[in-house]
Amino acid sequence: MIMRIVRLFLTGPLSGIFIAAGIIAGIVALLATPREEDPQIVVPMADVEVAYPGHSPEEVEQLVTRPLERLLWQLDGVEHVYSVSRRDGALVTVRFYVGEDRDRAMVRLRDKIEENRNIVPAGVTGWRVVPVSINDVPIVTVTLSSKDGKYDSARLRRMAEELSARLDSIPDISRVGIYGGYRRVIRIEPRIENLTAFQVSLPEIGDAVKRANASATVGKSLSHGQEILLMTRPVPISAKEVGQIVIRADSGRIVRVSDVADVFDTTAQPEYYVRNNGEPAVTLAFSKKAGINAVGLAKQIIAAADSAKGSIIPADVEMTVTRDQGKSANERVNGLVESMFFAVVTVILLIALTMGWRESLIVGVSVPVSFSLALMTNYIFGFTLNRVTLFALILSLGLVVDDPITNVDNIQRHIRLGRKKPFEATLEAVQEVLPPVIMSTIAIIVSFLPMFFITGMMGPYMAPMAINVPLTVSFSTVCALTFVPFLALKLLRREEGKLGAAAESEGAPEWIRKFYAALIHPFLSRRNAWLLIGTVI
8 A cells, every 4th residue: 555655646646736835835834823832721710819808817717718629629520728717808720630621621610619608708898700811922022211300200101001002902911900000099097076966877878988989770761752761960070070979868968079078089008019210100011811912912902002102102101122032032033943954964974975866865755754744734734933932842852863874875776787767666665664764653652652741830831842753753754755765766766776786785785784793793602692681782
């Protein structure tokens, strides 16, 4: 069956089509495959945030954290559970095993919590499940700072919020975080004496603000052929409007927020402090969706941020790209591609010096075709182009050239012997080395097979190597049995019968035969053979 394929490629145009299709596929895969620094590692994690106001950390630990930990440990596939108990609430992080389906894990987690609502202690006002993903790590961070201190942290924060709202339209961004600066808040500071005088409690103020902060359509009426919508008052947006919120109206007496409290339009206490060159700053962090090309998305984000300069962002505000993972990923991938190119050139030059330039040309064609087919396979199955993938290709370079070299060398020898016509000599040469060519490929695949069973974090990290080395070597064998004999026949047929008198030595130079005989002869005796085996063991 295999020899029929070899004969088919020797006699038809399939070899040229195969080479052209392979190279084109490699170019397409190299351009289209998403690039990133490291392989995608699926580690499903989630934070469960529980609000338990008015309780100390010790009470939260005993009444909320420990029961929740026991509950989460009952889930299948959970590897670790971490927790933090603090005043007014708890944070419990559950981490599943690497490779667990993220969506299924989140569904199981939410179902488990909902099934046990009956054991929730009184006083728990709510909880929230927040999935955590490796893709939450920002690929681009942009820092806004004032060159001369003209803009304070509060104004920089508002600029960052406007910029975030504009860049949210980029479809492949998963989330945007803003760090640093002062958030705008409207603060209500009650006056104790006024509260006593008006007989108003603090919860009443809170309830009044909540009611005023809701907007709704309460009805409609028809008048003179027009429909009039009845709506609540617009949500207050300034300190003055908040001060006018009615707390109570009874016996013809209206009590407003400003009657019992001072209202300020001010800033909140900062959660993060960010400085750039000693000046206050605000940083926007952009994360990508899974499987998206980090290089292209990073360029799109930075270009969109630059276009906002002069409109949303004043010209005298300094905008600094403090992290560009797309650029670093592209540089590392390009560096590895260049290293792979020079490695291929080095191997071809070595073959040219030892076997001849025609032979090196044949092997030189088979290497990029093998790599191209491997890259296309990666692209089809959704793998990204990262450091581990390219390292696997570089590692497999020494293995990729084995089968083509074996076939080319044997075809060259048979054609030079001149015992048969070049076409028949090529078929005989390929058939002669077919078993070792096939077995060497199987041996390499088997040797890399255990890497598929690596567990934990290293499993998915090493998966590109476990896949790409056997894949590339397999494609190398395919090349060695398809277009390599065709190219060898076309380029080496002019060497027919060149060995002449040396044909009796089966094509091997005399000095090589003598050297090999001297090397192997001592181990042909049974005693020395067993001694060699024992030494190796």
